[in-house]
Amino acid sequence: MAHWLYKSEPSVWSWDQQxxxxxxxxxxxxxxxxxxxxxxxxxxxxxxxxxxxxxxxKAVVGIVEVIREYYPDHTDETGKFGMVDIKAVKAFPKPVxxxxxxxxxxxxxxILVNNSRLxxxxxxxxxxxxxxxxxxx
DNA sequence: GCCAACGTTGGC
DNA sequence: GCCAACGTTGGC
Numbered sequence: 001m002a003h004w005l006y007k008s009e010p011s012v013w014s015w016d017q018q019x020x021x022x023x024x025x026x027x028x029x030x031x032x033x034x035x036x037x038x039x040x041x042x043x044x045x046x047x048x049x050x051x052x053x054x055x056x057x058k059a060v061v062g063i064v065e066v067i068r069e070y071y072p073d074h075t076d077e078t079g080k081f082g083m084v085d086i087k088a089v090k091a092f093p094k095p096v097x098x099x100x101x102x103x104x105x106x107x108x109x110x111i112l113v114n115n116s117r118l119x120x121x122x123x124x125x126x127x128x129x130x131x132x133x134x135x136x137x
Numbered sequence: 138g139c140c141a142a143c144g145t146t147g148g149c
Numbered sequence: 150g151c152c153a154a155c156g157t158t159g160g161c
Contacts, residue, residue: 007159009158009159054158054159055159055160058160115142116142117144117157117159119158
């Protein structure tokens with residue numbers, strides 16, 4: 001199964017808010033980038049991803065899971081973009097910061113490091129395993 | 138708050 | 150269809 005990384009500014013949508021939504025989860029709306037859209041469209045129910053806090057915190061703080069596959073984002077008036085629904089699965093005992101990721105051998109290729117502007121990214125199996133271990137999971 | 142990197146828009 | 154100008158994101 002594929003793995004993903006979702007970026008959010010905590011002042012806009014935080015991990016705590018995501019956790020508060022519980023098992024019903026929330027829609028991940030607002031994506032207006034075609035590469036990110038392709039990633040959203042490739043997601044399947046049950047696939048997991050990292051929840052990353054950008055700007056403030058700059059750390060992977062938890063794991064989320066896709067509970068509804070790609071469907072239209074009604075907040076997009078152009079009708080071109082869509083979204084998925086995700087729910088919080090578990091928090092990292094120890095958040096993995098961007099600094100930690102940059103220093104860790106094996107994570108040099110992470111999109112988070114190389115293309116900081118992409119808001120929804122794929123994560124390889126190797127990267128997934130390493131980051132989970134670093135965060136205490 | 139600044140600015141580099143990236144995407145998008147629009148004139149030609 | 151090219152590319153300059155502009156807007157946005159996000160690390161620092």
